[in-house]
Structures are given as structure tokens and as C-alpha cells.
Amino acid sequence: MKPAPFVHHAPRSVEEAVSVLAQVGHDGKILAGGQSLIPVLNMRLASPAHLVDINRVTGIDQVEVGDDAVRVGALVRHAELEYHEGAYAALPLLRQALVNVAHPAIRNRGTTVGSIAHADAAGEMPAILALTGGVVEATGPRGAREIAAVDFFQGPLETSLAEDELAVAVRFPRFAPGTATAFAESARRHGDYALAGVAAAVTVRDGVITDARSSFVSVTDVPSVLDLTDVVGGSEPGTADWAAAAEAVRAHVEPEADIHATADYRRMLAGELARRVLCQAAENAATTKGSSDR
Amino acid sequence: MTDMTTEQVHDVTVNVNGVPRTATVPARRLLSDFLRHDLELTGTHVGCEHGVCGACTVLLDGKPMRSCLMFAVTAQDHRITTVEGLCDAPDARPCATGERMNPAQQAFAECHGLQCGFCTPGFLTTVTAYLEENPSPSQEEAREAISGNLCRCTGYQNIVKSVLRAAEIRTERLEENAGESA
Ligand SMILES: Cc1cc2nc3c(=O)[nH]c(=O)nc-3n(C[C@H](O)[C@H](O)[C@H](O)COP(=O)(O)OP(=O)(O)OC[C@H]3O[C@@H](n4cnc5c(N)ncnc54)[C@H](O)[C@@H]3O)c2cc1C
Ligand code: FES
Ligand code: FES
Numbered sequence: 001m002k003p004a005p006f007v008h009h010a011p012r013s014v015e016e017a018v019s020v021l022a023q024v025g026h027d028g029k030i031l032a033g034g035q036s037l038i039p040v041l042n043m044r045l046a047s048p049a050h051l052v053d054i055n056r057v058t059g060i061d062q063v064e065v066g067d068d069a070v071r072v073g074a075l076v077r078h079a080e081l082e083y084h085e086g087a088y089a090a091l092p093l094l095r096q097a098l099v100n101v102a103h104p105a106i107r108n109r110g111t112t113v114g115s116i117a118h119a120d121a122a123g124e125m126p127a128i129l130a131l132t133g134g135v136v137e138a139t140g141p142r143g144a145r146e147i148a149a150v151d152f153f154q155g156p157l158e159t160s161l162a163e164d165e166l167a168v169a170v171r172f173p174r175f176a177p178g179t180a181t182a183f184a185e186s187a188r189r190h191g192d193y194a195l196a197g198v199a200a201a202v203t204v205r206d207g208v209i210t211d212a213r214s215s216f217v218s219v220t221d222v223p224s225v226l227d228l229t230d231v232v233g234g235s236e237p238g239t240a241d242w243a244a245a246a247e248a249v250r251a252h253v254e255p256e257a258d259i260h261a262t263a264d265y266r267r268m269l270a271g272e273l274a275r276r277v278l279c280q281a282a283e284n285a286a287t288t289k290g291s292s293d294r
Numbered sequence: 295m296t297d298m299t300t301e302q303v304h305d306v307t308v309n310v311n312g313v314p315r316t317a318t319v320p321a322r323r324l325l326s327d328f329l330r331h332d333l334e335l336t337g338t339h340v341g342c343e344h345g346v347c348g349a350c351t352v353l354l355d356g357k358p359m360r361s362c363l364m365f366a367v368t369a370q371d372h373r374i375t376t377v378e379g380l381c382d383a384p385d386a387r388p389c390a391t392g393e394r395m396n397p398a399q400q401a402f403a404e405c406h407g408l409q410c411g412f413c414t415p416g417f418l419t420t421v422t423a424y425l426e427e428n429p430s431p432s433q434e435e436a437r438e439a440i441s442g443n444l445c446r447c448t449g450y451q452n453i454v455k456s457v458l459r460a461a462e463i464r465t466e467r468l469e470e471n472a473g474e475s476a
Contacts (some may be wrong), residue, residue: 035360038365
């Protein structure tokens with residue numbers, strides 16, 4: 001099918017984009033990579049009267065690696081972040097997750113910020129923003145503000161961004177020294193949306209786990225973080241009760257059934273994937289003592 | 295709602311296969327339809343129109359992308375390579391039928407990488423770009439490289455063979471080219 005008619009706006013700056021958004025407001029949609037929006041338009045599940053195409057906006061296409069965080073501009077494509085060596089060194093979790101986002105042709109066009117603004121709990125990057133305790137930098141007619149991940153994701157495909165606000169960038173904070181991460185998911189075909197996916201970050205100091213948390217793909221309504229420090233904290237990575245951690249994950253997730261998998265199967269998958277990634281992250285944290293580069 | 299009778303049009307100029315091409319189209323014209331209907335380059339195929347099948351894959355500034363998930367207005371001033379443009383690649387060579395073919399095209403012909411050919415343009419653009427990044431893939435890597443494209447004739451075994459053969463042909467031709475310019 002084809003999209004319904006719309007008026008195309010091609011602002012060149014963030015200011016211009018915001019002023020167009022202020023005019024078209026609730027009848028407008030931002031177009032970034034279009035890899036989620038255009039299918040919806042093609043199927044006429046939505047027909048906004050105005051599209052604010054940000055692909056020509058200057059100054060929002062940078063990946064900036066700082067001491068505290070990796071900052072990703074709204075026009076950075078998934079593939080650019082995936083291949084960014086500085087971002088990988090600072091936060092390997094980004095690449096660990098990005099290789100699972102769709103297929104390369106879609107990663108070449110889709111943006112990481114767009115994926116977070118789309119807030120699909122089946123998307124990898126919303127889960128990563130949640131796990132890192134990230135921040136969305138938004139700008140709108142009422143000025144600029146920063147929204148923490150916990151306040152950003154409100155419901156399925158629902159965020160606290162106003163209709164006339166542009167997410168200019170997101171910041172993924174780096175983990176504390178001694179932390180390692182891992183990501184795994186199970187999909188029917190590599191590149192498809194996951195049946196279940198789990199990201200883990202584990203901190204080890206002086207041989208014992210001091211922090212362990214995970215976030216989830218496709219098995220919760222809204223990206224969420226489960227703190228497992230109470231379950232495995234104080235243990236050595238080799239002897240920690242990973243089965244108990246997996247049980248806590250199974251209790252936390254709320255998968256839905258669809259034609260591909262039952263809710264029970266997804267819950268089982270989430271538990272098993274969690275056991276594997278937590279264990280792997282803990283072992284890596286133990287062997288790369290004190291370094292946050294892994 | 296926008297009034298259908300007064301739908302705005304845009305002059306869109308895109309460099310397609312090395313040639314600047316212009317057409318006047320509404321903003322909602324998908325790049326796939328722009329190529330097929332407005333520019334009459336029907337090599338790019340359209341299967342699903344939601345990014346899943348890969349038949350519409352073209353190279354935008356050298357990188358594979360879904361032309362059904364882009365608007366022609368957004369592609370303004372960008373460089374597009376469609377399947378028709380692959381035969382102009384520096385490593386394309388005349389084949390038995392007299393047409394010029396790039397390594398991927400030649401390999402698909404040799405290895406029976408196509409049956410009805412509907413999915414083939416998307417596979418050829420995808421594989422051409424992939425081999426730039428990974429010139430000698432393993433069988434497993436070749437399989438993964440094409441996992442974003444669907445073939446209803448289910449010729450995957452031969453398509454995987456074609457990817458591996460394309461890599462060989464490409465390497466041979468690069469060596470020949472290097473020899474010629476030495
Ligand atoms: C076949 C297929 C498979 C896919 N598989 C996966 C997958 O496995 N995992 C996954 O995570 N994703 C997947 N995707 C989606 C893909 O990752 C998208 O790129 C991403 O979800 C949206 O990014 P985008 O830049 O394309 O956004 P768009 O499609 O342009 O926009 C999506 C939504 O976000 C809004 N938006 C975009 N940018 C901003 C901004 N800067 N500020 C405010 N609002 C904004 C838009 O208005 C729209 O509502 C898949 C897509 C396809 C077509
Ligand atoms: S037609 Fe574009 S991916 Fe199927
Ligand atoms: S050859 Fe027929 S669809 Fe692939």
C-alpha cells in the first residue's frame with residue numbers, strides 16, 4: 001500500500017525543526033530513518049498531515065565519547081554507532097546489542113535515537129538506554145530538557161516526549177570500573193525481532209559481585225531494569241546462585257503470547273538467556289579487574 | 295487532512311547509476327516507486343513494502359537500504375545504485391550473452407542463484423555491498439549476509455553458493471585490474 005498524502009517539511013536546523021513542530025503539533029510526525037514510521041504509513045495505520053523530515057538538520061549526526069557517557073545524536077544511524085570504535089571501547093554493550101537490531105540494510109538507515117523515541121519494548125536500544133540509566137535530551141517550543149530513561153518510557157510505544165518535542169540526542173552513561181556487560185537474544189531468524197532478549201551488566205570488585213542488573217527485550221511492556229544485586233551480590237562469579245537470578249527474571253518479566261511463541265516459552269527463554277548473560281558478564285568482569293573497557 | 299486535489303509536488307533530483315535524474319512527484323512517493331514508475335528503472339522490485347523482504351534494496355551512497363522505506367524527497371541529491379547500475383561497476387565484464395555483469399551477477403548466473411528472479415535485484419545489491427566489507431566470507435557468514443532478503447522460490451542453497459562464488463570472481467577481477475594498471 002502507499003502512504004496517504006502529507007506535507008513534507010525539511011528543516012535545516014534544530015531551531016527550524018522545533019518551530020515547524022510548534023506549528024504542526026499534533027498533526028505532525030518526525031521522520032528520522034523511517035524504518036518504523038514508513039511501514040506504518042505504507043499500511044495506512046497512521047496518516048499524519050505533516051512530516052517533519054529531520055534528515056537534513058545539521059549538527060545532530062555525531063557520536064561523542066566522553067569520560068562519563070556516550071552521546072548519540074538524532075541522525076546517527078544504528079550502523080554508524082555499531083561500527084564506532086570509540087563508542088565500542090567505552091561501552092561495548094552498544095555493539096553487543098546493535099548487531100541484533102534488524103538487518104544491515106535497516107541498520108544503515110534507522111537511527112538509534114529514533115528507535116528509542118519509538119519506544120518499542122521489542123527493540124534492543126530502549127532496553128540498553130534503560131540498563132545504562134541513560135538520558136534523552138529533548139528540545140521543544142518550551143525549551144530544552146533532559147528526561148531520564150525511567151521517566152521516558154511510559155507504556156507500550158509511549159514516551160514522555162510531547163508531540164512537538166524533538167529528541168536531539170541520547171546519552172548512554174558508562175559503567176563503573178570493574179563492570180562487564182553481555183547481551184543475548186533468541187529470534188526465529190537472525191535480525192528478526194527477538195522472542196526474548198536480555199542485557200546484563202555485572203560489577204566485580206576484589207573478586208566478589210558488587211552489582212548485577214539486567215534489562216529485557218520483547219518480554220516486558222515497557223523497557224525495565226531488574227536489580228539482582230540482592231540475589232548474587234557478595235558472591236564470587238564462579239559460585240553465585242545464577243539459577244536464583246534466572247528465577248527472579250522469570251518472576252519479573254510479563255511476556256505476551258503471539259503466533260510465534262507462548263508466554264510460558266518466552267518466560268523460560270528470558271530466564272535461560274539471563275542466566276547465560278549474567279554469568280558471562282560476571283566472568284568477564286572478574287578477568288578484566290578494575291577496567292571498564294570491556 | 296491535506297486536500298487530495300491540491301497535493302503538493304516536489305522536483306526531486308537523484309543521481310541514479312551515475313546519471314542525475316529529475317521527476318516531479320508528491321512527497322509521499324516512495325523511492326522504490328520513484329525509480330520504477332517515474333524513472334522507468336523497473337529492475338528494483340517491490341514485494342512487501344514494509345522492509346521485510348529486501349526485494350527493493352538499492353545502494354544509497356554505496357550502502358544497501360530499503361527503497362520502500364524511503365521517500366524520494368529525502369533521497370534528493372543522494373547517489374543511488376540500482377541493479378541496472380551494477381553492470382557499470384569497474385569490475386564488471388562482458389559475459390557469454392554479451393551483457394556486462396558484475397561479480398555477483400555473474401555468480402548468480404553460474405550457480406543457479408535465481409529461479410523466477412523476483413528477489414534477485416535485492417540479493418545482488420545486498421551481496422555487492424557486502425563483499426566490499428567482507429571480500430572472502432565463510433559459508434556461515436554468506437548465509438548471514440543474505441538473511442535480510444527473502445526468496446519465495448527458496449533457492450537459498452544456490453544463493454549461498456553464489457555469494458561464495460561472487461567473492462572468488464571479485465578477487466580474480468581485482469587481481470586482473472591490479473595487473474593491468476601495474
Ligand atoms: C524489517 C524490519 C525489522 C526490524 N527489526 C528490528 C529489531 O529487530 N529491533 C529493533 O530495535 N528495531 C527493528 N526495526 C526498527 C528499526 O530499528 C528502526 O530503525 C527504529 O525502530 C526506528 O528508527 P528510525 O530512525 O527509523 O525512526 P522512524 O521510523 O523515522 O521514527 C519512528 C518513531 O519515532 C519518532 N522519532 C524518530 N526520531 C525522533 C526524534 N529524534 N525525536 C522524536 N521522535 C522521533 C517518529 O516520529 C516515529 O514515531 C526493524 C525495522 C524493520 C523495517
Ligand atoms: S519491498 Fe521493500 S523490503 Fe519488501
Ligand atoms: S528466485 Fe524467485 S523469489 Fe527468489
